[in-house]
Amino acid sequence: MENCRHKCWPQDLSPELSYRQGQKPLHEYLRDNANLNPEKVAIIWYGRKITYRELNDLSERFAAFLTISGVKKGDHVALFLTNSPQYFIAHYGIQKIGAIVGPCSPLFKEWELEYQLNDMEAKVIVAADGLYDIVMKIQPKTQIDIVILTNYGDLLPAKPTFNVPAEICHPKLIIPPGVHDMMTVINDQEISVPFVNLNMKDVSLLIYTSGTTGQPKGAMLSYENALFKTAAVAQNSKIWVEDVLLTVVPLYHIAGMLLGLNCPIYSNASMVLLYRFDPVAVLQAIERYKCTWWYSVVPMNLAIMQVPNAGQYDISSLRTTRATSFGIILTQEIAEAWAKFTGGCEIFEAAYGLSETHTADTFMPSTSVKWGTQGIPNYETVIRIIDPETGKEMPFGEMGEIVLTNPGVFQGYWKKLEATNQTLREGWVYTGDMGWLDEDGYLTFSGRFKEMxxxxxxxxxxxxxxxxxxxxxxxxxxxxxxxxxxxxxxxxxxxxxxxxxxxxxxxxxxxxxxxxxxxxxxxxxxxxxxxxxxxxxxxxxxxxxxx
Structure with a gap:
């Protein structure tokens, strides 16, 4: 496998992974960016520009509030919200004190949220105020004793520079007694985060996945896992400090978290952040802020090309689009149409990966794209194809179960020892996915074994x-x-x-x-x-x- 990887490794890409500012938690990268480039824009939120200094200060204040509220290292804090500057503030603020981020899908209804909060044993939840009705109904059935609400409009500019979704312009909820308003507690708080002794192998993220079977399970991912995958993707995808990324895919999803939240911070880049996908808003954002890099899903690209009068927007600044085939498969024909539409932006499959490995276990070499495949193994990654019944390694071109290992591999499922032992064996993740490797080391994903x-x-x-x-x-x-x-x-x-x-x-x-x-x-x-x-x-x- 290693020989295959090096045979097709891009000549313009170093075969060794390096770290921009050393091996330390990503929130320390945020701190360093704030110290070295304080006035650089980190996030553009419908025209509201948030600098690295401001983003870091807001997350510091939030971390300090959590500390005085009794949240300590190892505690689980649930996030029940979607794309917004508040997501960044909460995510990094939680991790700065050694607590563990537990993303919950904002699409959840009562039973789903109740299950996940109870399974992760969360005592704190940060939620969008528009979702408070759900939180309020299930709170008595959980261990949640601290509720922090935020309104997506809190950080919107007075005069947005492109289309703002109507659903985030609703009036701010009157905060009920015993509930905290996120921006209020942040603004009332001193920047005083106590020192917390952190180890790179400490769990920092509890991402829920169905895994190979059964009820959703919390995959325990560490600071080290997140940094490794972020550095690997930033390096193989050529995300640089001068880039302006477009962040549209949900941040609570592992791929959106990696490419939309972590990679820009790691690279000290700027990003245009959207609450949700809107094809006209995407065109407006790219044109106004000269976005250079975008992670999408293929239906988004097709929707943008179908916008009436789309040609009136200048989106020639876009140089790279990494896309995932969700529902619609990325083909060479679509790629050629996208390049023509954008004036030369290349698009190809983003990666194969899973929550248990902080995703992105492969990448597609831009110099040798193989359509229909998910690319070659990422840095420090070994992929094998085995017979799921005998465990025997399969020859090139023959289908079997995908098993893999790299420094992104999780520590196991939270309080699910049997499921952990089934999936994680001596550092190898038995994915439950079926696929094959060709002689050049390109992986083709065929489907879930259980969906066969x-x-x-x-x-x-x-x-x-x-x-x-x-x-x-x-x-x-x-x-x-x-x-x-x-x-x-x-x-x-x-x-x-x-x-x-x-x-x-x-x-x-x-x-x-x-x-x-x-x-x-x-x-x-x-x-x-x-x-x-x-x-x-x-x-x-x-x-x-x-x-």
Whole structure:
């Protein structure tokens, strides 16, 4: 594996990983940036410019408030909010005192939030005030005794410079008795963070994932894990101090956290931060602030190219887009269309990775892109493909379970020893994902082992079928699942979102007949169901289990 990695390693990229300011927690990078470049803009929030000094001071004050409130090293603090400067303030403020960040999806309803808060044993929650109704209803059923609310509009400028989503312009909630307002406690607090003896191997993040099986579990990630992956991605993706990054993907998601929160701070870069994806706002932001680097998901890129009069925006400053194929697969055709639309910006697959490794275990070399693959192993990463039943390593080109190791590997699942032992073995993560390596070391991800469909004894991976179906000119999005069949055990069912301009007269049978001509019979769908949209996470990942 190592020989393959070096054979295709980009010549313009050092084979050794280096750290900009040494091996220390990322919040120390924030402090250093504030000391060395205090007036440099860290975040642009709809026109509101927050410098590194201000961002660091705000996080220091928040850390000090947590300390006087009794929060100590090792305590879990839940974050129930999405993209905003307050997310940065809370995330780094929590970690500065050795407490552990526990992101909760702001899409959660009562039962989901209650489960996660109880599982992580959180006593503190930082939430958007628009989500307080949910927090209030479940708080008596949890250990939460400190509630801190924030309004997304608190740091908005008086005159925004591009489109602000209406939902973050609602009036500020009148803070109930016993509840704290985040900006009030920050502004009332002295910058006085007590010294906390931290070790790079201390857990700093509890990110919840379904893992390979069962209920969501908290993957314990350390300061070292976060720094390693951040440095590796910043180096192989060439994120420099002069860059202006566009941050759109949700920060509570591990990929958004890595590329939207950690990488800009590590690189001492600037970022334009959006609450959520809006194609017109993206165009406005890139044009006004000359964004150079963007992490997206493919449907975002397609949506932007379909904006009426999109050509009136000058987005030629954009030089790099790293994208993840969620729902729609990134193809060479899409990449060529994106390059033409932007005036030369290159786009290719971002990475393969999982929460248990702080993601980004591979990367795509910009000088030797292989479409349909997830790239080559990242720095200090070894990937093997094994037979999931025998554990035997598979030859190049043959499918098996992906197992990997690197310094980003988690310490285990919080209070889930059995699940930890199943997934983490002697430093190797047994991912439950299926895929193969080619002779150049490029990884192709085929799908989750548990989502595999068994048709007459043959293994069918949803992603493989989806990759073929999406080539139909009328299909805009597609997801594939297995459905029971009396004779074959299971057969394939496709859920299809048609392109509005092409799909008016297409029938399910026509797609089934087309598929039979294009793929092996047992892989072709027996059923096709048309949908207006597909269920997805906040980050855009299609949720097959809901289909």
């Amino acid at each position: 469909i068994k048709v007459s004894g043959y293994s069918v991976f949803p992603e493989e079928v989806e990759a073929m179906l999406i080539r139909h000119e009328a299909i805009g999005q597609v997801a594939v699942t297995g459905v029971p069949d009396a004779q074959k055990g299971e057969v394939v069912k496709a859920y299809v979102v048609l392109k509005s301009e092409l799909g008016t007269h297409i029938t399910a049978q026509e797609i089934i007949d087309w598929a039979k001509q294009k793929m092996t019979s047992y892989k072709s769908p027996r059923y096709v169901e048309f949908r207006e949209s597909l269920p997805a996470t906040g980050a855009g990942k299609v949720l097959r289990r809901l289909l």
